[in-house]
Amino acid sequence: MKNNELTKPELSFDEQIEKMEQDRIEFSIISKEEAKDFLQHNNYFFKLKSYTKNYVRNKDGKFSSLVFAYIAELSIVDARFRSIVLDLCLSIEHQLKVMLIRAITNDPQEDGYSIAQELFDRYPYIKENLEEKKHSAIRDLWIHNQETLSV
Numbered sequence: 795m796k797n798n799e800l801t802k803p804e805l806s807f808d809e810q811i812e813k814m815e816q817d818r819i820e821f822s823i824i825s826k827e828e829a830k831d832f833l834q835h836n837n838y839f840f841k842l843k844s845y846t847k848n849y850v851r852n853k854d855g856k857f858s859s860l861v862f863a864y865i866a867e868l869s870i871v872d873a874r875f876r877s878i879v880l881d882l883c884l885s886i887e888h889q890l891k892v893m894l895i896r897a898i899t900n901d902p903q904e905d906g907y908s909i910a911q912e913l914f915d916r917y918p919y920i921k922e923n924l925e926e927k928k929h930s931a932i933r934d935l936w937i938h939n940q941e942t943l944s945v
Contacts, residue, residue: 805839807830807833807834808830810830810833810839811826811829811830811833813839814829814862816856817846817855817856817857817860818856818857818858818860819846819857819860819861819862819865820859820860820861820862821861821862822861822863823861823862823863824861824862824863824866829862829866832866836866836869836870837866837869837873841869842865842866842869845865845868845869845872846860846865848868849864894945895945898945905944906944906945907942907943907944907945909944909945910943910944910945924936924940925940
């Protein structure tokens, strides 16, 4: 991509720190060197800058009392929250699968095959997708059982 008026220059880690200083982000709790290490190993400039939207800028567009440690802490809280939500989603997905299999197993009218067939009838793109994929985690299962695939 050519450098033009719409693109911003790539900044080194030192330049990122300098840019934050220009915006009057303070490095009092966390030093500039610690901030640079944080940028190199824990998060990235664009994401950290997004947390600054929670703070007020003065009429010159500079922050009046923003400390780097505050936005670093927000990024840590965000990462931990994301981890908790992901864990919850995976647990919910697993529990729903257990409940589905239990309901199918306890229903004497259901054999598990008709549900799979109904899924493919209702959403043919799923079957087409399985047939087209040459590399898939379930490709071998599909090839050997496509006529008798159950839940």
